[in-house]
Amino acid sequence: MNDHDSAYDGLVDGDGHGQWAFGTSFDDPLAGVDTTVPGDVDLGALARYCLMLGDDALVSSQRLAEWSTRAPELEEEVALANVGLDLIGQARLLLARAAAADSTVVPFISDTSPVPAEDALAFFRDQFGFRNVRLVELANGDFAHTVVRLLVFATWRLALFDRLRTSRDPVLAAVANKGVKELTYHRDYAARWVVTLGAGTAESKRRTADALLEIFPFVDELFVPTQDELVLAEVGVGVDPRTVRPEFDAVLAQVLHAAEMEEPPARFSGFVGGRGGRAGLHTGALGLLLAEMQSVAREHPEGVW
Amino acid sequence: MTVAATTVSSAQEIVASVMDPEMPLLTLADLGVIRSVDVEANFVCVTITPTYSGCPAMATMRDDIEHKLNDAGYGSVQIKTQLSPPWSSDWISEEGLAKLRTAGYSVPGAAPRRTSGPIALTLTAKPRDILCPQCGSANTRLSSEFGATLCKALYRCLDCLEPFDHVKEI
Numbered sequence: 001m002n003d004h005d006s007a008y009d010g011l012v013d014g015d016g017h018g019q020w021a022f023g024t025s026f027d028d029p030l031a032g033v034d035t036t037v038p039g040d041v042d043l044g045a046l047a048r049y050c051l052m053l054g055d056d057a058l059v060s061s062q063r064l065a066e067w068s069t070r071a072p073e074l075e076e077e078v079a080l081a082n083v084g085l086d087l088i089g090q091a092r093l094l095l096a097r098a099a100a101a102d103s104t105v106v107p108f109i110s111d112t113s114p115v116p117a118e119d120a121l122a123f124f125r126d127q128f129g130f131r132n133v134r135l136v137e138l139a140n141g142d143f144a145h146t147v148v149r150l151l152v153f154a155t156w157r158l159a160l161f162d163r164l165r166t167s168r169d170p171v172l173a174a175v176a177n178k179g180v181k182e183l184t185y186h187r188d189y190a191a192r193w194v195v196t197l198g199a200g201t202a203e204s205k206r207r208t209a210d211a212l213l214e215i216f217p218f219v220d221e222l223f224v225p226t227q228d229e230l231v232l233a234e235v236g237v238g239v240d241p242r243t244v245r246p247e248f249d250a251v252l253a254q255v256l257h258a259a260e261m262e263e264p265p266a267r268f269s270g271f272v273g274g275r276g277g278r279a280g281l282h283t284g285a286l287g288l289l290l291a292e293m294q295s296v297a298r299e300h301p302e303g304v305w
Numbered sequence: 306m307t308v309a310a311t312t313v314s315s316a317q318e319i320v321a322s323v324m325d326p327e328m329p330l331l332t333l334a335d336l337g338v339i340r341s342v343d344v345e346a347n348f349v350c351v352t353i354t355p356t357y358s359g360c361p362a363m364a365t366m367r368d369d370i371e372h373k374l375n376d377a378g379y380g381s382v383q384i385k386t387q388l389s390p391p392w393s394s395d396w397i398s399e400e401g402l403a404k405l406r407t408a409g410y411s412v413p414g415a416a417p418r419r420t421s422g423p424i425a426l427t428l429t430a431k432p433r434d435i436l437c438p439q440c441g442s443a444n445t446r447l448s449s450e451f452g453a454t455l456c457k458a459l460y461r462c463l464d465c466l467e468p469f470d471h472v473k474e475i
Contacts, residue, residue: 029386032352032383032385075449075459076449078453079450081451082452085455089359089360092359162424173389177388177389178388178392188432188450189450191428251426255428258428
């Protein structure tokens with residue numbers, strides 16, 4: 001019954017599991033993983049840190065998934081969906097890790113809800129509870145906008161994860177170790193497209209220049225440390241994002257040079273009352289994204305898929 | 306309770322022979338995702354390593370391992386995840402590589418070795434030189450680093466004009 005010999009076998013499977021490609025049960029992405037935290041680590045800070053990094057990946061993957069059926073070519077649609085799938089894998093592990101470190105971050109749904117912690121975090125928090133940077137929530141725009149944003153995000157995240165591989169939290173270290181391999185492919189993909197578009201036709205160059213102007217005001221936020229990041233960097237669990245800026249700048253300069261593009265003038269979108277995405281203050285784009293992403297789960301809070 | 310050696314090998318053989326749901330020519334042993342199979346009486350604990358963080362086949366693999374062991378009379382099965390060290394295409398067995406070649410796949414070369422310093426950007430260089438698995442021509446071109454599953458890239462041969470899958474180095 002589980003040999004995948006026939007697509008129809010599963011339809012008559014007595015236990016009712018076979019008709020679903022990936023089963024009907026929720027499985028814990030951290031099943032059997034040692035989630036013990038070193039004794040000197042602030043669990044609340046660790047949970048919020050995992051939410052930050054998980055939300056960045058989750059929101060990015062939702063934006064990438066929006067390209068399905070509407071990318072310029074089938075190959076690019078498949079590529080963007082693949083990148084999104086890698087990121088959702090990272091998000092699941094990080095949100096599950098957040099819940100394991102401090103269960104109070106998980107929204108309560110009901111006493112009977114079968115929804116696992118990482119799904120409750122993804123689908124039952126409102127936008128003020130999301131800790132992603134605003135860069136990842138901006139609307140997709142055109143293809144140039146999407147690949148410029150992906151270049152910025154993958155370059156930053158790869159540099160960060162590369163340093164996170166030696167985290168004293170074994171789960172963060174493992175997620176980072178795995179993620180580095182995936183993000184290397186994401187960054188190369190985005191960089192090659194930025195070069196193709198920037199050094200391409202007058203129209204593709206114009207669109208790339210517009211994308212840089214729109215995206216760059218959201219770059220500085222990636223490097224402003226939160227209190228949690230500073231506390232965790234101090235004990236060897238997290239990374240101070242300021243330390244990855246030189247590597248980020250060097251990679252961006254290399255890509256823009258090859259793309260025959262100028263870096264746009266520094267212009268930071270700024271914070272509102274000192275708060276940005278990491279503190280739950282987002283652009284209007286996030287609420288719309290979540291309304292779509294969360295609608296089915298919220299419609300059926302007791303649902304099993 | 307003492308467990309006969311045959312029981313252990315039998316549980317190991319069962320787990321090793323479960324097929325990868327997305328490349329059903331490979332067993333989980335061929336793919337190199339099985340870390341350990343421990344048997345105690347009727348209880349089996351299997352530890353596996355995911356190929357990619359988001360690979361949706363992992364849930365199916367877990368289900369299939371459990372069902373196969375249940376069918377063989379092991380009533381209690383636990384499946385653990387081991388995230389570190391991360392899976393590498395280097396872990397695909399020689400037998401697995403041979404099966405992939407026979408099925409028309411281009412097989413992965415050695416996974417990139419990490420050197421010190423920042424990870425280098427690959428902007429213009431061809432990421433790898435590969436031969437067409439159909440006609441052996443070196444005149445091949447990458448269509449996309451991302452294919453039908455997370456672990457494959459799309460190529461085409463400029464001589465025999467056939468498209469083919471390349472299992473990525475990771």
